[in-house]
Amino acid sequence: MANYYDIDDILVEEEFVPVLFNKAVNGVRIDESTEKGFVEEGSKSELPFWLARELHLRKAVTISSPSCFNHATRVEIQADAGCVDLRSRCQYFYEFGCKLAPLCDKTIGLLISHAFRIRYKEVLHKAHTTACATASKILTLLTKEETNLYEAAQSSMAAFRKWRMGGPTLKMASVLGRKRKPDEGLLLP
Template sequence: MARYFDIDDIIMEDELISVVYQVGANGVGLLDPGAERNCVEQGAKVELPFWLAHELHMRQAVVVSAPPCFNQKTRKEIQADAAFVDLRSRCPYFYEFGCKVAPLIGDRTIGSFLLYAFTGRYKEVLSKAHSSAFITTSKYLTLLTKEETQLYEAARSSMTAFKKWRVGGPRFERASILRKRKPTD
C-alpha cells in the first residue's frame, strides 16, 4: 500500500503480460478481444495487465509467461553493449517491472540479468550526465528507462550545483555570534 497512489507504479503495473489460463472463466470475455463468447477456456493465451495477471496467478488461475523485454534477444543485446540498448521502448520501467515479474515466472536468472544491465548502463548514464552537452544527451535520453532518467537528472542537478558552488556560490561563513566574542584574560 505504500505506493498505492504512485503514478509511476500504476503505469508500470498496467504493462501487458502474456498468461495461459489454467481454468476456464465465465464473464471475462472483455479480457480477450478476439473472444466470441463471454468466457475464457482453459489453455487460452491472453495478454493481461500485470496487476490482473498477478492477482490471477496468486489464485492459481493462470500461468505467467516471461515478457518479451526479458527474452534472449534482449539479453544478448545487453551482453554485447548494455549502454546503448533502447530499454525504454521495450519497457519504460524495466528494472522495477523485472523485480515484480521474476517471482511470478520462476526465472531465477532475471535478478542477475537486471543487475548486469544496470551496472553496464550506470557508468554511461553518470558519464553523460556530468560531461555531455544537452544536444548529444537528448538522443541518449530516449534510450533510458524511467529509473535511469531519474538517476540521470539527479546526477545532472548535482553537477550543476557543484559547478555553481565552485565558481562562486555561497561559501561557509562564521556564525555572527562567533564574531562578537572577545577573548577572555
C-alpha cells in the same frame, strides 16, 4: 500499499504480460474479439501485470516472460548492455523485472542486475560530464529509472556550477589556458 499513489508504480503494473489460463473462467470476456462469454482452459492471452499477478496468486494463470525479457533482448544485453534501447522495449525495465522475477522467471533478476551494472557506468560518465545539448541522444536509450538517475546527477552538477560561479570569481591567468604536458609540472608557466 506504500506505493498506492506512486504514479511510476501504477504505470509499471500497467505493462502487459502473456499468460496461460490454467482454469476455465466463466463470465469473462478478455477482448472484443472473443464471442463466447468465457475463457477456455489452456487459452493464451495478454493481461496487465496487476491483474495477472492476482490471478497468478489464485493459481488461475501461469505468467510467461514478456517480450522485453525475451531471448533476443538477453543476447543484446550480453553483447553490450550500454547500447541497448531499453526505453522502447519497456519504460520501467528494472521495476517491471523486479516485480516479475519472483512470479515467472528467476533469471530476470540476474539479467536486470547485470544490465544495470553495465549501463550504470554509462550513465555515471555521461551525467557528470556531458553538456545539456548533447544529452538528448543518450536519453533516448535510457529507461525511466536511469533517466531519474541521470537527472539527479545533472542537477547536482548544475547546482555546484552555480555555486562556483556565484562566489568571488578569480580570473584565470592566460598561461593556464593552454594545455600542459603531464610531466611538465604544475607550477611552470
